[in-house]
Amino acid sequence: MAREGCCRCCFSFIITSGFTALFLWLSLRVNEPKCSIDSFYVPAFNKSTNSQNNRTIVFMVKFENGNKDKGIRYDTVNLTFGIFVDPNTTRPIGNTTIPEFYQGYGKKAKKWGSIDAHGVNRTLVNGKSYFRVDFTTSVKYKIILWFTKRHHLWGGANVEINDSGEKTPRKGIRLGSSRPKIESGVPKNRGWYCALLGLLFGFIFT
Secondary structure (H helix, E strand, O other): OHHHHHHHHHHHHHHHHHHHHHHHHHHHOOOOOEEEEEEEEEEEEEOOOOOOOOOEEEEEEEEEOOOOOEEEEEOOEEEEEEEEEEOOEEEEEEEEEEOOEEEOOOOEEEEEEEEEOOOOOOOOEOOEEEEEEEEEEEEEEEEOOEEOOOEEEEEEEEEEEOOEEEEEOOOOEEOEEOOOOOHHHOOOOOHHHHHHHHHHHHHHHO
16 A cells, blocks of 8 residues: 555656646747838838938838747847848948837837938839848847846848838738747756756656
């Protein structure tokens, strides 16, 4: 009887440990935010208006936090802009920043901005006008009451401009990441988590 009770106790401990490990893994697992250009307007390229002297570019970047139980703190978002002068070459035209901000669980944030693209003339590449937008920033993920260490993000996209001076297509253009995902989506400062798992499995197999 004592042996059966001991086996039952060990089996219960193994099951509990497994669920604890699974809960910790799910708690620490994060998804990178999605960034996209949702609006991009170049008045000087609008053929239906007399705005050829207006060199301002107005844009809006949308940030999506796909984590349902984790917030994201963004450092300053650095944006650089260029215009294609041929299929393989872009000419820098300006840069700007989006101030640091915090994004709650599962939230979306729309950040408007503008740059002075003075001296930019419409150039055609295969009959179309293209701009290049790149971004860099760092983020911290808020898990329960604490923040992870910083994770560097960067990416970019080409933006086609039509005869109305607006981007095409109308839907958002994803600023794709130019780096691999965080391994398994888990923040890299998880040493205590691995240590806890090691301790649990040590109890199980010793």
